[in-house]
Amino acid sequence: MIDLHGHLVYGVDDGPRDWREALELAQALKDAGVTTLACTSHIRPDRGWVNDRSVVVENLSRAHAVADQVGLEVVQGAEHYIDDRVFGDDSFVDRVVPYGESRWLLVECPYLGAPPDLLGLLHRIRRKGFKILLAHLERFPYACDDDDLVDRLIDAGHLVQVNLGSLAGAYNRQQQKAAERLLKRGRVAVLAGDCHRGSDVDECIVAGRKAALKLLTPAAFERLTVGSPRAILDDEPASKVFP
């Protein structure tokens, strides 16, 4: 599995607090069949989490310090929160951390409610040459419960990521139902782990995989956890990632 959503870098957000916890997470991911992990530390000014391009070299070297111990491949990335301090003006282009060498960004919607013009904001990010993968859309009822909005987001070329743990009921029932619905409607481009600790891996990867395979063929599961993530790392357009 190529996991495009993970918090392996220690001491920078709500992920592992230190090297030892990060090593436990790396080992658990590797044991669960993850071969490549994108290190998507949170960029959230409201929580004091920086993790933008100014620290990408340091963050990636922290990730390597643990991942190399267990033979896990890591690539850079970030989980970009929709916040005026991140995307308020066009200077965001100098702060964002796309996946690896690609122009794909993992973007997290606000928890407090729908931004006034979500499509417009995403369009503005795209106009600067970026492509958008929406992090765990099942977590935002204002978006995932609105089929029309989801369809318009995808029609506009943005892609949807769902957490495997949501399908396993790792968070709450509402989120599980939303994740299942998105999957059954064929609206999901990528399934990912979003693990923050080694202890998350059982539910968020292992049980999640089992739950997903009740709704998907093995080939479809492979596409959402290997083929599409690889296409994103290869910087393919949305039409190729999610045909």
Ligand SMILES: [Fe+2]
């Ligand atoms: Fe995350």
